[in-house]
Amino acid sequence: MRVFYWFYQLSQKISCMGLQARPACWIIVNSGRSSSSILSHGWHHEFGRYQKLNFSSNISHISGTTQSVLSWESSLCESPLRKLEAALEENSVDDAWEVFCSYKSLHGFPKQVLVKKMINLMTCSLSSHWLLKAYQLVLLVLYKSPHLLDYDSLTRLALVLARSQMPVPASTIMRISLDRFKFPSFNLVSTLFYHLVKSDIGSYLASNILIEICEQCLHKKADTKNSKQLKLINQSITMFNLVLNSCSKFESFEKALLIIKFMSQIGVAADANSIIIFGRIYEKLGQHDELMRLKAHVDSVVYVGLSRHYAQFYDSLLNLLFRCNDLNTAMEVMLDLYGRPKSFQCGDGLNALKNGLRKPCVLQIGSNNLAMGYKIVIEPDHLGSDFILDPSDPSTLVLFYDGKVAPSTMALSKLINGFVKERRVGEISKFLIEMEKKLDSKDASFSTFVLAACMKLGWLETVHDVLDDLESVGISVEAILYKSLFQAYRKKNLIGESKVVLKQMRKIGLFANLSDEDAVSSCLSGDFSIKPLENKQYFVGNISCFVGHLSRESRDKDSISPLVYDFNSTILFFCKANMMEDAIKTLKRMQQKNIHPTIQTFSYLLNGYSSLKMYRQITILWGEIKRRFEDGVLSVHQDFLDCLLMNFLRGGYFERVMEIVNYMIRHNIFADKWKYKEEFLRLHKDLYRNLKAANAKTDAQRNRLEHVQAFRKWANIVSR
Template sequence: MFRKRNLLLVESLRRFDSTALRSRIPSKPTLFCTTVQPPAGLSWEVSSQSILKKKLETALKAHRVDDAWDVFKDFKRLYGLPDSATMNRFVTVLAYSSDSIWLSKAADLTRLALKQNSPLLSCDVLTKLSLSLARAQMAESSCNILRTILERGHVLASDVLSLVVMHLVKTEVGTCLASSYLVQVCDVTKPDTALFNLVLASCVRFGFSLRGQELIELMAKVHVVADASSIVIMSCVFEMNGMRDELRKLKEHLVGHVPPQHLRHYRHLFDNLLSLEFKFDDVASAARLVLDLCKSKDLVSGQNLGFDSFFLPVGSHHIKSGLKIRVTPKLLQRDSSLGVDTEARFVSYENSKLGITNKTLAKLVYGYKRHGNLPELSKLLVSVGGSKLCAEVIDACVSMGWLEAAHDILDDTDSAGHTMELDTYRKVLFGYYKSNMFRNAEVLLKQMAKAGLITDPPNEIMVLPETECKNAELRARLAEEIKAGEQMKVPNMLYELNSSLHYFCKAKMQGDAVTTYRKIQKMKIFPPTLQSFWIIIDMYSSLGKYREITVVWGDIKRNMASRDLEVTQDLLEKLVVNFLRGGYFERVMEVISYMKEKGMYNDLTMYKNEYLKLHKNLYRNLRASDAVTEAQAQRFEHVKAFRKFVGIV
């Protein structure tokens, strides 16, 4: 009887335990663990998880970031990452912080979340964080998030993306990343003109002219229309790369299409073209351009109706099948920035008219004098500024000791019917006497008497004043030109050869291109420019001839060692990408090593993506001991070193 009662009691307790357990276990399966836990342990875990989650939500709601981080660490240690809603809220709160430490933690947390569970964070939250990181100049983390969003098949709205990029391109590293990202975006969609302008302008600002040229060609490929801002920035890239023909063609198309209100903006384009004419030592072409500028009305459009557009060849206008970009010179966005930080050096703008600066005048005077063609200089001076400008130049020449040049300009001006004032004659005369050039002085005195400027030469001589040059800036600029002329500079022949090389490469005329490239290499006075190497590399890359690019890399190294050639980040990055495509990993690591040595930025994410696209399974399961030859063993080590460098496990 007693035993039977005990059995009933045990059975009753067992049923109570089972009922109580079922009532305590929630119906949502997400709270279950995959491992079997005792009932008491499961109950404790559920309550602890709920409590921590509630504490985290409370701290986030009150924006107590320190408390939220402490609770999050406990939660993560016990249960892993929270659910999507909590994670999005947490990252959003961290993104709004102005503290770089919290932003860095947000970036690390996002990287972890994306690695473990890609859809855990929404694109909106990732966008907010990317913008905050860009604003804090944490460019790499910001761009990595942009790339993640792109990999999901999403592209940010144009205004939001432009805002992020605007902050990215404030630094050199950010510009490298933004330009690479822009190339990726073009594989998915067509970005707007404003985005291209932002990145192009930063390439100009940080000296990435080679990358800038690639972006201009990309604009043509994806059919992005170039506006007034684009045109000016493109002119800066052309000037930096010595592409005079392209800039001349652009100027020709603009004549008669420039709205009066945009003339001030376009002076930068004319400034860049004038700079190239001087680099090519083409004084005659520079003079013709100066005459055009001084007739600003011929450049201006008579009517401002609509946005007239035209197609401009990109690369070379001689190639009929080449790329063309659509240009709308009258379209200038209201909030648009030209992206040109510096003042124009050669072209001025005053009273709604274009003019020339003293620097331009000095280059023309020194150039014509050096070429022994002062009569043409005199004609130009008379056409541009009349007797007043001639007097200023004569005065500056006297102060420089160029007395005979001053006298020649004086004679030419008089012959053209522009009689100079007595004061100008007296300055030249004083210069002659001061330099003991008495015969020249006598000739000038006779001229002055014949012109009726003096009646008693000996008395005039006695009262000659010693006056300073009225245009002190012009005199200073002439002194600069003399000094610059004494220094070694890129010869105009090299610019001409680069232009030919560019044409041959774009036309895929490999034989002529190689001949021209070798001719450039043989120039003993000056090494090939970066543009020389870039052009030939670009041709070989388009033809898939990566082995030939290794030879060019050898040429670059020799010129760096013997001729002090300074290479830029954009050229070296182009080499890395091409060597990756060709599978030359020893060369890849060699260039990367040089970039690290010089403190240049390496875009690891771009390198990694390029590698995975082409060589994902290369030597993945191979061990060093499996190598048959020494060459294979070395290649294995280089691939291994690269994978380790970019973080491929």
């Protein structure tokens, strides 16, 4: 039957050429020869034989034949089409898919509404098998007939794939939707991110998608038609918080910093959740100044619910201060927390918030120099109900107790141990004196608590020096502490020191009526162990807990020198100021002092060169980094390799590109091929597309061609 129609089409072409011929179907019927005979002898042979007969053309006959053939062909399509519609209506995914494939093989894709129904039916099955089938169908439609894709079916499929923990298909479908349609529903994207960020790969993809959405928003910011969508994204802080929190959790800090910068450029206001996440990110990166800028805003929050929440922020702050060995600032923060009154309860807090505490304020990030820093709007007194930080990751250095935030025993042990290691006994005395003033305690129980723990670790000289300092300002600790110190000296046979303690005890009124011999006998025969001090307004914990932390801190050695953070801060400053020569000099000075650069050190240098498009310098930097990877000095990091790959791709260094790709494969690091593919098509779409290796003019061109082809194959870039 199809042969008849084929010959009919040929006859029409002949008629257009001005030749006289009968319709193809009439010729075949009246010649007495079969269609197979015509096909075997060839159309030109048959056409020449029948042209000699000089049949007159009959236009009306041709027209009638056309109608009959088209009607027949249409009826041939309608039957499977009705069958497909019926199968889709019955919600039988197996039958519908079989009919759909049968129809597609004969007639191509059906109309958009049926493609949509087929995708929706497979999506609703919730079977991983059918979800992957739906994903593959979308990719096929995108390649063959992209106009048949529908936004609603794509977003629904992406959401179900994400919920089923299939992050790569889910992100791909979401990106197709973003690419073909203007803006997504940000509530839907937030829901999608909620499921994606549960895994490291999903978090990595979610951060890339959010960056792409931000880039689209900034690109279209000048377009007044998109003002409504921009207003919606400004209100979608939940979406940013979800991704930023996952970046902190899975250590994608460079992406987190980029997202924070996009928030500033788009105008998204950060809430209390955001501030805590910022704090965690800055802590991990060692950015001391950024945390202190945030602290100035967090300190003003007084509402009890938020105070409990911000315990996590102060935890991040103290963590970094101790890592940087900034003990003086840590002491100031702890004294401030100890001395604060209880936060407002619900009624008072709401009244205070109504009086203007909810007003947004501006946070400076980076240098005040406009070329190097930027500003972001924050709302420290606003806590969104859509996203609450995971309570399973509790604070360790700062706890919420009895209506206020207070340093824990661990924080106190880090401070005291830090001063002891540096032999800064005077700072311990200063801290305890300030604490006693804040607490206004008659028995100096806090100082007794701290010094008793130090005595248990054998730090007798430190305890005695602090006792002298406290005595000089008129602060008297509990008498039992003197007696314990006397016993400890006697056990170590330090007779001279014990006599000094005895004089001090007499000075505060102990053993006034006893001789020295009787006083010594009384001290040695008694049990003067310090009782546990619990449930005090200034402290959460007991002495045994404190002694345990103090003992561990005294044994632990820092794996990273505190000077690393100072050098990194200097290198970051130079890189942001585009002073790369000074940044490299700082790196060399760092190495001369035998201080090992971290992955963050090289990240700052990489970003500095990248901002200046100095791709050749990045290849030189990569040589040093690669040696450190191979020696095990640096660990392979996904964010860093991702940044390297993108820069080599932009610079056209495809040999280096494939080197990074092989590193990722060898270390089982996930690669977002969609992103690399889009960047390649944007910059190198036609590169060597029609050149074969045999036609390459030089060995260098031949090698480059091989690497380009290898990248195309790896990234699944198919030439159309």
